[in-house]
């Protein structure tokens with residue numbers, strides 16, 4: 463597989479590379495890249511044939527969008543690139559200010575119509591373009607009705623300001639509800655889900671992946687290397703390697719758990735069998751999962767990026783996939799139990815009946 467083996471994202475005509483360039487690292491910050499380093503990463507991704515770039519209004523306080531817009535303009539590639547950005551998180555105040563008593567503007571976050579219009583206009587200005595190819599709801603706000611979100615984003619598609627929209631970090635039921643409302647009303651619906659998905663984060667397999675497949679939404683895993691953990695550069699006995707996870711982890715709980723170290727050990731064994739890096743094996747695994755349309759790759763440097771892109775041509779054997787699957791299997795849970803082969807056989811008189819979206 464190469465980055466030019468394009469595929470449709472979900473049930474849409476949006477044609478994307480199997481790896482999407484994540485740009486959360488573009489811009490200042492503890493684990494970010496300055497403008498020159500970010501440009502080099504962007505150029506290397508384009509040189510490899512990649513056509514899909516993902517940013518967000520919140521990344522580096524808007525600097526990521528500014529960089530991406532500049533690089534697209536300088537490379538005159540706007541017509542070739544699928545440009546994705548996101549709205550939802552509130553940029554009007556430092557989240558750390560919660561303990562300092564300073565209040566932000568509630569209309570500068572969430573998925574209400576008022577904020578979506580504000581956020582989109584600000585993103586278009588920073589990106590220096592007049593349309594977004596794929597506009598993401600970055601996070602479910604738990605407040606705005608699905609009807610309002612479908613109406614607002616569908617109207618923006620019809621107005622030509624965005625070509626498609628999609629959801630990140632939301633309950634599966636919410637995505638299904640929005641997709642159903644859109645289908646019943648014959649209006650544009652969501653075409654993809656962006657979810658944390660890796661060998662050490664497989665919770666989304668129970669509800670989200672089946673929901674995405676049923677509704678024709680392509681799955682895009684984020685943090686496929688668990689923020690760098692699955693590269694193997696941190697060691698169980700010494701986690702002090704320089705990298706994103708050596709400081710405060712912005713994604714909450716530590717990746718350094720006994721279970722995750724065991725998963726990494728299997729990844730390392732299989733990397734040795736292929737004479738490849740653990741990062742490449744972890745990426746090859748997630749790219750091979752059902753429902754996955756395009757995987758977000760994060761890189762701070764060109765060598766990280768090119769190393770990760772090289773994962774696209776790895777074919778894991780059935781035995782290797784089984785070892786990786788078994789060692790990293792998520793705790794069953796209620797829904798996973800319902801979908802088990804044993805239950806299906808109990809229902810269909812001992813037959814392994816396949817559903818259309820299995």
Ligand SMILES: NC(=O)c1ccc[n+]([C@@H]2O[C@H](COP(=O)([O-])OP(=O)(O)OC[C@H]3O[C@@H](n4cnc5c(N)ncnc54)[C@H](OP(=O)(O)O)[C@@H]3O)[C@@H](O)[C@H]2O)c1
Nearest residue numbers: 484485486630684685686687688689690705706758760766
């Ligand atoms: N929707 C969401 O809520 C959400 C959340 C997170 C991310 N995302 C998207 O997903 C993209 C990817 O996420 P991510 O950056 O967390 O992905 P990731 O692949 O899990 O982590 C990337 C980080 O791992 C390290 N790394 C990557 N390749 C390496 C290699 N070959 N060797 C050593 N270290 C390596 C680098 O950090 P260091 O060198 O600093 O250690 C790099 O910044 C983001 O850019 C963003 O577009 C979306």
